[in-house]
Amino acid sequence: MMFQNWIFLPFFLVAYAVYLAVKRTRLKNLWILIVSYVFYGWWNPLFLLLIGYATVFDYIMAALMEAGRRKKLWLTLTVVNNLALLSFFKYGYFVTENINLLLEKMGSSYAVELSGILLPVGISFYVFKSIGYIVDYYRGNVEREKSFVRHAVFVSFFPLLLAGPIERAGNLLPQIRNTPRLTPQDIADGFSLFIVGLFKKVALADCLAVYVDKVYSVPDEYKAPALLLATFAFTWQIYFDFSGYSDMARGVGRLMGFRIMLNFNHPYLAVSIGDFWHRWHISLSTWFRDYLYIPLGGNRGGSFNTYRNLFLTFVISGLWHGAAWTFVIWGALHGLGMVLTRSIERSTIYKEKMPKLIKQILVFIFVSFAWIFFRASNWDDVCLIITRIFSSGLADPMFPLLFVFLIMSVWLYQFAYESPAQRFLNLAPVRITAVIMMIFYLAVCVGSTGQAFIYNQF
Amino acid sequence: MTNKNTEISTNSPGHPPAGLPDVPFSSNGIRLSPREAIVAVIIVVVLFVLIPKCWCLLEKFEPSADYRVPYDLSSDYWFYERCCRWAADRYETFVIGDSVVWGHYVPPDNTLSQHLNRIVGSNEFANLGVDGIHPVALAGLIKYYSRSISGKNVILCFNPLWMTSRKHDLQTEKEFHFNHPRLTPQFIPKIPCYKDTSSQKIGIILERNVHFLSWASHLQQISYDNLPPSLWSIEHPYGNIFHGAGIETSADLDTTASESGTDFPQTSWQDRGLGSQDFPWVELETSLQWRFFCEAVETLQKRNNTVFVIVGPFNEHMMKGDSIKAYEEIKKGIGTWLKNNNIPYYLPDSLPAEYYADASHPLSKGYALLAEQLCREESFPLSRTIHLEDSVAATPTIIRCLEKTAWGKTPPYKTIFR
Structure with a gap:
């Protein structure tokens, strides 16, 4: 169920x-x-x-x-x-x-x-x-x-x-x-969380999954633009899928009077890899921090030990996600990314001089690249996809404009939400309209869905 | 390791109750207060009610007199309901059934209803047949989507084809794809070969009962090739997703069966190379299809419809072996049930062999003959305002037939006879 x-x-x-x-x-x-x-x-x-x-x-x-x-x-x-x-x-x-x-x-x-x-x-x-x-x-x-x-x-x-x-x-x-002390606000919160989560899962993730599955099932039939777009689409698909589930879970919990922790916080607005892991699957990253990274020694014992502990934590985190070497490599990539960029991210130049948007784009590209290892069926496909992205030339990717519109809308919303424009987004008519549009879109555009959640398999 | 860079929505009205953790609400601003949630729900309900109604004003629907539900919209039940409403304003008698009524091998102006109209000289009979609708689905169609024809006259056609095997009768345990599963009972009674998931079945039940959802299904059928817009956009990546709002008219859709083409070659079953068969008939007592046909009749009667039943005409020339005898038994049983329930009916003999396209579908000549035979049938009713002097079919037979017209015991409307 x-x-x-x-x-x-x-x-x-x-x-x-x-x-x-x-x-x-x-x-x-x-x-x-x-x-x-x-x-x-x-x-x-x-x-x-x-x-x-x-x-x-x-x-x-x-x-x-x-x-x-x-x-x-x-x-x-x-x-x-x-x-x-x-x-x-x-x-x-x-x-x-x-x-x-x-x-x-x-x-x-x-x-x-x-x-x-x-x-x-x-x-x-x-x-x-x-x-x-x-x-x-x-x-x-x-x-x-x-x-x-x-x-x-x-x-x-x-x-x-x-x-x-x-x-x-x-x-x-x-x-x-x-x-539990169940207030009317809890019920309204549960309702809001559930609708947003359902929209993310059914209207966005399942929608993107169609294109991603099509391309990733036979990557040798597609050229660079399609592979690149499918990779970016998967980047968003997995976010919508998993954060959608978390929202729904939190919504159901809230309807019962339970306050469940936040699990995602605009991960694709992260300005560093460390920041990404503060925003992505927060309950897991803090679990690994508390029950693996710190027992391993954490950042005590010098730089080498810190980097080793970080790297090990990420490799094991990769293995937690799936029983395949591609997941291990995905974890190792993030671990390596953390190790290599930790000093840079703490430098004054990076923190103060580099424009935020550039940092966000760089992190997004790195995370998207790593998702290739996560999504590809096997190591051969990983190699094939990466090779073809850089060498297969151009062809019409046939990427639906609807998907571009949906992704850009969400991304812009997130950018706006982490800016002074948040005040506008918090206006009652905007919030009510957003909920109505989501329900309407779900009812009109989406039939019953049978797509499982990606993270169920973990 | 808490994140200090980001702003998490804690726009909660006050702190959480004592003892509960103060967790951030979400990473977006879509949080409604109870009052706002109620407003949102009310607006959604109003939109759900209004939009399908407004759509009827936007989507032009001006069908011709010989209109039948377009083949491609056979599974568009919201549209069928609309056709019923349209027909209810213009016709007194509705011919309902499967492809035999719909006219699978004939053009729209050569169906049973059109031949009856020709005989009576005016447009009295509406073709509300749906291609491929078996009696189990027909019962659902009538129950959920034909309320607007309550109180009217209905000619209901039972095609024995649906009893020619356990598979046709939906009795096999093995799952297979059959027509119109969305109209069949979803849980009770259980259809053995119907194995959709519980979720899909609940979705179907909701679609039947929430008008907006069946309208959404209509929108997908007419605008997005019967796909959700997301899947449609995979097929048409640069297509305008809002093209459906340009609303053409469903009435303009092709009303021919795709395999028939538009020229309708009147080729008989023999010329098509079809041979005789020994049909493994299902017994009437155990037949699911017959059971649901009876249910359809009862539903119509409860709605004050006056029902006349036609059985067949099945192509008996195609039968061989024991199946002829078995079919005779079935016909006898059907006749008995209809008679016992005071339902006027016509159980025709087989038409000439060359008038059939296959086991059950007549060709144009077959429909013409069937219409004439029907009019000779004493229990068959005809229309209230027939000006026989203007009718091309005002033969002595027809006049005699008209003079004896009765729907059951009491004629439902006054008939002007000469």
Whole structure:
């Protein structure tokens, strides 16, 4: 079940109606847990076994940590267990494929077989959320959640289950414990967030996906302009897709009285690669910062160690996104970009002399280039696309003007929003008109959509 | 590592309630207050109601007397509804059914309704057939899109072709593409071979009930080759997305079936090389198509329509083996049900073999003969203001027929007879 599918509407109406009725009772969390499991089990009921196991295991480990002395042991066990789940289900094929490749190179006829593994949607998100909780508890940043139901709701809260944001225990658990105070403003906020998210996903991301898929499926049939435009289109597609999901998740959460963290903040207006990661998938980048970069040593221990830690964090972040070398290289590219530009970005010349727009364009080009590795089906396609972008000559890209119009409208809106023109954009008639136009566009131009979210696969 | 360079919208009216984190609302300004949200919803609802109505004023629709729903708009149910409204203002009797009524192999002026009009000498019968509409879909079409013809006379055609196999009867478990799935029941009763996702089915149900959504579907059909504008723009990257606003007229669309061309060669099934078949008929008691045809009849009756049913005329010359006997049984069963329910009907014998284009579609001569046969049928009604002296078809047979006209027990309107 996905937010943008019609089936979500009756599901949410029923879930919400009951939720409103029980939100002040002890049944509140039990009901959220039930609807979360229905929401998740809709994909495949077997997935519930896995999330159920992860929930029970982490709950017991947290209890053992509280009761015993071997806190570090239980912490290690929990982290290893969660990472083992992730590795087996997400990286099983990747690992066996590479082992077999290695064996083949060594002349061995033996091949490891692995089949019949389903990749549970959203596993990377709830596993990271769970690890975050247990580490925070170990560090003494949060209290242990003693109620199993509340703990289970924290792991499986349905708006965040499939693609985040990877909310922190310190933010989410208190809201689960408390009785939500739902105000009319929360409902209006939830409505606004959901509409904007739906528009981003259905009207923009799915629309761009058609062109991107067409070109990236057979890149050898297209010349430089089409490949370049498809790459830029993907840059926007993935942003609209993922930030659209986050907006909808936050909107659904807000309708239920939950305040979920912001996950995207105009990433394509970033003035440096570091700035980009402050704006892109904020919940993940801060997760990696808190649970990987800082434990690795962070920026303590000199420049070399800082750069090494940064680079490692980005490589692992790349691997988190997908079980393929192209994702690893995508992460490494960003890591390398961070390492190489960190000093420049901190220089006075870059900070003060270089025009902001130039910085934004440079970052945008770098990020778009890196997305090629993210989107291409395999390494051969990556090489082909990059080669053809620089050497295949010109041809009509047949890029729809409608898409140009939509992308430019959003980009200009974002530029305006980060300028003094924001005052105009905040005027009530402008906001109301924007919402009406989005609903109208969705109703007229888009039929029912079946496109999955890109980040579901992670 | 918080971001100090960017401005995140926190334009919240006050701080969050105690105990809740003060998270930024969003990275855009599209945040409505409760009052603004209500205003937005009201405006959207008003637009949803008004736009389809205004569109009817903008989109010219001045069809000719022999008009039939354009082949390319067979799945445009908003347009069909509009045709019904148009016809309801001008006609008293509507001929409804599948391609046999629509006239798959004949030009618009040679369909059953036009031959009936010729016989009565005026435009009394409107062709509201839809190409490819099987009875399960027909029931949906009548239920959701034909309300404007309530209280009028309806000649409903049942084509037994839809019972010639379990597949035609939509009874197979294996999924396959069939016509007009948007008109069939989406959840209950279950159509075994219909396996769209629940989301798609809910979308269809909403489209049936929210007029604006079916209008949006109409817009896509007439302006964007039946595609969402985003997909259309992939095919026409430099095309004007707003060209639909230039609104031509749907009435000008080609009303011929694409495979028929425009010259309508009147080639019989034998000349086309079609052979006889042993149809694996579905039993009447278990037939989904028949069950829904009965439902369509009941829906019309509930709306005070006076219904006359024509069964076939199926090309019995094409049958061989046991299928002839099975078909006779089916006809008998259909006749019994109609009789028991006091529904006037006509169960014609097969037309001459050379008058058929295939198993069920008559050629022009076939329609002419069928129209004449119908008029001879005692239970068949004709129009209220026929000036027989002006009618080219004022034969003694017709006059006799007219004099005996009755829709069920009570004629629905006064007939001026000489």
